[in-house]
Amino acid sequence: MSPPHLSAHAWQNHTGAFIALWTSGELAYALFDAGLITTSLEDGTYPALSPKHPGAAWFEKLSLDLNGHKASGVSHSNTAIEHFLSPNGTAPWPEFRPAPGEGVHQMAVGPIHAGIIEPGHFRFSIIGEKVLKLEARLGYTHKGTLALMRGKSPRNAARFAARISGDATVAHSLAFAHATEAALGLTLPPRAVQLRAVMAELERMANHTSDIGAIAGDAGFAFLDARFAWHRESLCAAANAAFGHRLMMDMVIPGGVAGDIKTGGDDAIRRSLDALETERPGLTRVFEDYASLQDRLVGTGHIGIHLAARYAAGGVTGRASGRQTDARTSPGYAPYELMELTVPVETEGDVAARVKIRLAELAESCRIIRTLLNHLPDGQIAIAPPATSGMALGVAESFRGPVWHWLNIESGLITDVFVADASTLLWPLVEHAACTSIIADFPLINKSVNASYSGVDL
Amino acid sequence: MVWSTLARHLLTKPSPPREAGHSTAAALAERLQNLSNEKLGRSLAIRHVDSGSCNGCELELRAIQNMVYDLTQYGLTFTPSPRHADILLITGVAARNMGEALRQARAAMPDPIFTIAVGDCAVDGGVFKGSPAITGGADSILAVDLMISGCPPTPGQIIDGLLSLLEAHAGKK
DSSP states (O other): OOOOBOOHHHHHTOOSOEEEEEEETTEEEEEETTEEEEEEOBTTEEEOOTTTOTTHHHHHHHHHHHHOOEEETOOOSSOSSOOOOSTTSOOOOOOOOOOSSTTOEEEEEOSSOSSSOOOOEEEEEEETTEEEEEEEEOOTTOOOHHHHHTTSOHHHHHHHHTTSSGGGHHHHHHHHHHHHHHHHTOOOOHHHHHHHHHHHHHHHHHHHHHHHHHHHHHTTOHHHHHHHHHHHHHHHHHHHHHHSSSSOTTOEETTEESSOOOTTHHHHHHHHHHHHHHHHHHHHHHHHHOHHHHHHHTTTTOOOHHHHHHTTOOHHHHHHTTOOOOTIIIIIOTTGGGTTOOOOOOSSOSHHHHHHHHHHHHHHHHHHHHHHHHTOOOSOSBOOOOSOOEEEEEEEEOSSSEEEEEEEEETTEEEEEEEEOTHHHHHHHHHHHHTTSBGGGHHHHHHHHOOOSHHHHO | OHHHHHHHHHHHSOOOOOTTTHHHHHHHHHHHHHSOHHHHOSOEEEEEEESSOOSHHHHHHHHTTSTTTOGGGGTEEEOSOGGGOSEEEEESOOBGGGHHHHHHHHHTSOSSOEEEEESHHHHHOGGGTTOTTBOOSGGGTSOOSEEEOSSSOOHHHHHHHHHHHHHHHHHHO
């Protein structure tokens, strides 16, 4: 079934929550919460959506860089992933316009940062300690992932989907598998569906524990950082014992899972969950009890409800800013319809709220994993995708928000693909949130959103 | 609250499960004991640069600093400043967009340095080999002394690789 085809006018005036935009062949595609729409490319251009939907800006730049398709009606001042713009083949710095005002100066950070994190350039305009403006320049980790996926079978392309963002490798593999299975009309064995959900929730917990710890660590609470890092380690060790890989990379494949849960894996997972559940209330109390910690987190990096809605923010960031959104329930996918998932929502929109959401989700993921392990059905774990044709979208809720994969498959080979990580809509929110605080709070804000660089650079 | 929890863990918690590398850690500890401090020469500071990873290797680099693997016990620490670093540790493919930054990071480090490529991507481009957006592995930009493969390598493998560098370094003296 092909998506509704709109005239240029109708395309431009389409309303709803914008999620992603890309071009392929003769068409431009836009994904809204209500569904996918298309419009024709005229001389390689399509009407820009960014004037109405600011989240579309990055996608428009990316379409120009990747496919040479221009959004008419806007001129973006910089590129997404193409840095080598000078005629002599070098990569000049783009112009960063400082915020207006006397005494304002610019501060350049990156692409190489102080810690063990991905590269990206941040240009702050600051007056004293106060941040007035932040512009992020990304694209440093561009690897040409989408081009490498074309012309391959879904099973062969899955290893690229698994490396779009390593911390969300299960979620990306899952969204890619969902797209493949929808395009080819595959029905999965129930055991595979449940094992996938166990992996996805383990991944969520491993990331949430390390994020919570890292935020506390940045506020000077090394004790919390150490304890949460230990729990992350125990979850990764359990994943390794159960599925043979600490991050569970390449374990979710189109048609099922690559391997069954190993003997003893069930116990290893339960032990790591028990350890976390035993300690979690005490650790949560530390967050709540210490005024010096609360002082750093409450009101920091504020993302208001309207701003979050304007960028259709998903995941932890969206839910901390009042958005009742989770791809596991809406649009939803198996097996979560049987899980009676509780989606925590906060309205403060600050770093503290994002920590609260993560703590609540840890408990929920624990419950889901235990339920799934208690009722693991017998049977096959994978079926082979046939060499047929189809086009479809797939989604999965990663720990940071929804990830979308769009695939066009012809005779068993991928002819075109697009991937929208939740981070694409989160980066503009980081830029906004930075301006609500002082420069010293930026590491906290950045960690509390934890947008992926690799996930948007592709 | 912090102190009471901390004390409880120190006193009553059973030792943490170390499935992820118990035998490796034991072997490493034994090997380290066989090396005298004098032979080790000095402790080394590491400057990490991600030149185009998927962030999987970064997760494991962070894991080697947790209390299970505790990198600092081997005299190795991460440093933010390239000026203070003895080891340039590179993860990820050599993305075209990161080439210049990587060269500048190297230029900012005082000689002599060791260069280590961690993860399949840094070793030879990994699954992204042949992409026009990359120039290959880390050795397409700089000379590399040691390669630690794996996608991503486990914390045990990374520590193992770093210790073999220390050993080789001690041997050179």
